[in-house]
Every structure is written in structure tokens, then in C-alpha cells.
Amino acid sequence: MTESLRIEDLAPLGDGISPSEKGRIYVDRTLPGDVVTARVHKAGGMLRGDLLAVVEPSPHRVQAPCAHYDICGGCTLQHASEAFYRDWKTGVVRTALARQGLAPELWHDPVFLPAATRRRATFAAVRKKDRVTLGYFRRRSHAVADIASCLTADPALMALRDKLSRPLAPLLTEKPADIFIQMVGGGAEVVITGPLGRKGVPDLQVYEAAAEIAHGLGINRIAWRAREQDAPDVLLEVTPLIAMFGALSVALPPLAFLQPTKAGEDALAAAVMAALPASGTFADLFAGCGTFTGPMLARGSVDAFENAALAVRALDKAKGTAPVTAVRRDLFRDPVEGKRYDAVVFDPPRLGAEAQSKALAVSDVPRVVGVSCNPVTFARDARILVEGGYRLESVRVVDQFIWSHHVELVGVFSR
Numbered sequence: 001m002t003e004s005l006r007i008e009d010l011a012p013l014g015d016g017i018s019p020s021e022k023g024r025i026y027v028d029r030t031l032p033g034d035v036v037t038a039r040v041h042k043a044g045g046m047l048r049g050d051l052l053a054v055v056e057p058s059p060h061r062v063q064a065p066c067a068h069y070d071i072c073g074g075c076t077l078q079h080a081s082e083a084f085y086r087d088w089k090t091g092v093v094r095t096a097l098a099r100q101g102l103a104p105e106l107w108h109d110p111v112f113l114p115a116a117t118r119r120r121a122t123f124a125a126v127r128k129k130d131r132v133t134l135g136y137f138r139r140r141s142h143a144v145a146d147i148a149s150c151l152t153a154d155p156a157l158m159a160l161r162d163k164l165s166r167p168l169a170p171l172l173t174e175k176p177a178d179i180f181i182q183m184v185g186g187g188a189e190v191v192i193t194g195p196l197g198r199k200g201v202p203d204l205q206v207y208e209a210a211a212e213i214a215h216g217l218g219i220n221r222i223a224w225r226a227r228e229q230d231a232p233d234v235l236l237e238v239t240p241l242i243a244m245f246g247a248l249s250v251a252l253p254p255l256a257f258l259q260p261t262k263a264g265e266d267a268l269a270a271a272v273m274a275a276l277p278a279s280g281t282f283a284d285l286f287a288g289c290g291t292f293t294g295p296m297l298a299r300g301s302v303d304a305f306e307n308a309a310l311a312v313r314a315l316d317k318a319k320g321t322a323p324v325t326a327v328r329r330d331l332f333r334d335p336v337e338g339k340r341y342d343a344v345v346f347d348p349p350r351l352g353a354e355a356q357s358k359a360l361a362v363s364d365v366p367r368v369v370g371v372s373c374n375p376v377t378f379a380r381d382a383r384i385l386v387e388g389g390y391r392l393e394s395v396r397v398v399d400q401f402i403w404s405h406h407v408e409l410v411g412v413f414s415r
């Protein structure tokens with residue numbers, strides 16, 4: 001049914017909200033103050049409005065800078081003015097904390113990273129004869145759009161994507177596949193997810209084609225997995241893909257977690273380091289491949305805890321000026337007590353670090369630094385720490401996912 005709607009608010013995923021007698025109607029690509037017409041329907045137990053026209057634009061509305069904005073499923077907030085966008089992003093963190101009855105003693109100035117910096121991206125591959133389209137999914141669809149340019153991605157990543165479209169054709173089948181590209185330290189890796197070769201798995205022709213691509217395009221490594229839940233197999237590694245974290249040199253395993261932008265990694269690491277004492281014994285929890293472990297080693301000894309076996313192995317073999325103690329541990333089930341540390345850093349996945357926060361809440365660690373990509377779970381964990389006697393000293397918002405609803409933060413606690 002087509003309805004005229006006034007948008008009053010923005011939901012955490014960036015959709016506009018129009019209150020109605022039937023309940024909230026969520027309309028994407030809208031802003032508070034917009035009056036729109038939308039086709040309203042039920043989807044996934046909620047009311048959705050598909051935007052038909054903006055009748056009266058919100059004062060915060062601007063022309064989206066990307067030519068593909070209307071069809072691409074990537075960005076969600078390009079149609080908002082910079083001032084509104086920045087306010088909204090910091091507001092998401094403020095609101096999440098306020099809902100837990102919390103506010104930091106100090107809000108540091110937020111850091112907003114610019115466009116054209118994203119160093120990792122996954123493209124949907126569609127092969128037609130001798131050419132592969134590496135596109136993004138269309139908005140709310142499984143159809144792939146041939147997006148010629150992307151304003152968020154590092155131009156070097158997009159250039160490599162373009163160069164891959166012909167040489168990948170002999171490897172892929174006509175079934176869907178994903179191509180992940182990650183650029184780091186001047187190098188690049190490609191991970192293919194989906195069927196390959198004549199029988200769906202790598203054969204001699206696939207290995208030969210992968211070697212030609214890697215050597216021809218200067219790619220460090222090409223890896224493959226049949227499905228998303230599988231661990232990738234390396235098809236070919238020309239040279240290791242090295243990341244430098246402080247003075248620590250880490251040979252990354254395939255599909256290693258890295259912060260999505262180098263500038264974002266630097267901003268988060270700077271905020272973490274600013275909160276740590278000049279020397280001491282530290283723990284880096286949910287350490288990944290050592291993004292924070294590396295810089296922390298310049299201040300003292302670091303025990304790095306992480307559950308991903310390949311990341312732990314990479315940290316174990318990492319080269320630097322001081323050794324890392326890398327420990328494989330599931331911190332959801334078996335949190336670290338914290339007793340012996342002068343400071344603990346934790347940077348969990350979106351689910352947060354509930355069990356770990358409960359363990360720290362009864363510890364006597366003087367300083368805890370939380371890094372988070374989910375303000376809601378961070379606020380829940382912060383409350384656990386505060387109820388355990390910590391003060392939430394400061395929070396810094398870091399936005400390295402420009403034009404998306406995602407936001408990161410660094411929170412500093414002390415007792």
C-alpha cells in the first residue's frame with residue numbers, strides 16, 4: 001500500500017523511522033524531517049516502506065556523492081549532510097551508554113576517517129563466458145550490480161579488482177562465487193569462496209591460472225575455500241603478506257582479521273596507547289594478529305589471547321624487538337582473570353565480552369581499555385565493569401566505516 005510518511009528518527013541500522021498506528025515503519029535512505037511516499041509492507045516481522053519519492057526533503061538531506069548510490073547495497077547514509085551524519089554516529093554511542101545509565105567523564109574528539117581508505121572488500125563474482133563481473137549486491141537483493149567505482153574503497157584495491165576480471169574467468173564456474181581482496185603493507189591477497197575449475201575444486205588448470213594471476217598482478221597470495229564456513233586453502237603464495245604492528249612484523253594467515261582501514265587502525269592504536277601506562281605487564285584480549293599487541297610491546301611484556309588458531313600461530317612466529325606470548329583461548333568460555341596485569345586491552349567481536357568483563361570486574365587490574373565495533377554490547381560490558389567498581393574515564397568514537405551505520409570506539413576504565 002502506498003502511504004505518505006513523515007520520518008521522525010533514524011534506527012541504529014540507519015533506516016528512517018515513521019511512527020504510525022500500526023507501529024514503526026522503517027524506510028531506508030530517509031532522514032528525520034523527510035516527508036516521503038513509500039510502499040508499505042510487512043517483512044521479517046516488521047513494517048517496511050520502500051521509498052517511492054521524497055516529497056519534502058529533510059534539511060539534513062544532500063545529494064549522495066556516489067553515482068551508484070541508488071542501486072548499491074553498500075553505503076546507507078550518503079544522503080545525509082556531514083554535520084548530521086557525524087552527530088548521529090556519536091549519538092549512537094551516547095545513546096547506547098545512556099541506556100545503561102552511563103556517561104564517560106570525558107568525551108574525546110571523535111575521529112572520522114575519510115573515504116577511499118577501505119583496504120578490504122568482498123565482491124560478488126558473476127562469470128559470463130570469458131569475463132567476470134566483480135560487483136556488489138544490489139540493495140535488498142541477491143542480484144549483483146556491476147559497480148564501476150566505489151568511493152569508500154582504496155583506489156589501489158579497486159584497480160586490482162578491475163585487473164582481475166578477465167584472468168579470473170578460467171578459474172571460476174558459472175555458479176556464484178565471492179572474491180575477497182585485502183591490501184596491506186604494499187601487498188595484496190585474494191581469497192575465492194565458491195566452486196572452481198571443472199569439478200568445483202582446484203585442479204591443475206586452476207593452480208596454473210592462479211600462479212599466472214599472482215605473478216602477473218603482483219598478488220602475494222591466492223587462497224580458496226568452497227564455502228564461507230570452511231578454512232581457506234592456499235592455492236599459491238608468492239611471498240608472505242606482512243603486516244607491521246608497531247615494530248612487530250606478522251606474516252598474516254589467509255583472511256586474517258585486520259581493521260578495515262590503516263588510518264583507522266592507527267587511530268584505534270593511538271587511543272589505546274594513550275590510555276596505557278609507560279611500562280608494565282599487559283594482556284591483549286581478542287588480539288587477532290596483533291594490531292594492539294605490536295605497539296604495546298614497546299611498553300612492556302604482552303600476553304596476547306585469541307581464539308583463532310591461525311592468528312595465534314602467526315603471532316607466535318611474529319618477529320619484533322620483544323617476544324610475544326600468544327595464547328589460544330576461548331575468552332567467552334574461559335576468560336582471563338587479569339590479576340597479574342598492570343593493564344588489559346580487550347577488543348571483542350560484535351557479541352562483546354560479557355564473560356570477560358565479569359572476570360575483570362572482580363579483578364584488581366588498575367586500567368582496562370575496551371575497543372569495540374558494537375556500542376550496544378560495549379555499553380552492556382561497560383556497565384558490568386562499572387558495577388564492579390571501575391570508572392568509565394573516557395570514550396573516543398572512531399568512524400572508519402564512512403557512510404555506513406557502523407561505528408567503533410575506545411573506552412578507558414580505571415580503578
Ligand SMILES: C[S@@+](CC[C@H](N)C(=O)[O-])C[C@H]1O[C@@H](n2cnc3c(N)ncnc32)[C@H](O)[C@@H]1O
Nearest residue numbers: 286287288291306307308330331332347348349
Ligand atoms: C574485532 S577482532 C579484533 C582483533 C584485533 N584486536 C585487531 O584489532 O586486529 C575480534 C577478535 O576476536 C577473536 N575472537 C572471536 N571470538 C573469540 C573468543 N571466543 N575468544 C577469543 N577470541 C575470539 C576473533 O578471532 C578476532 O580476532
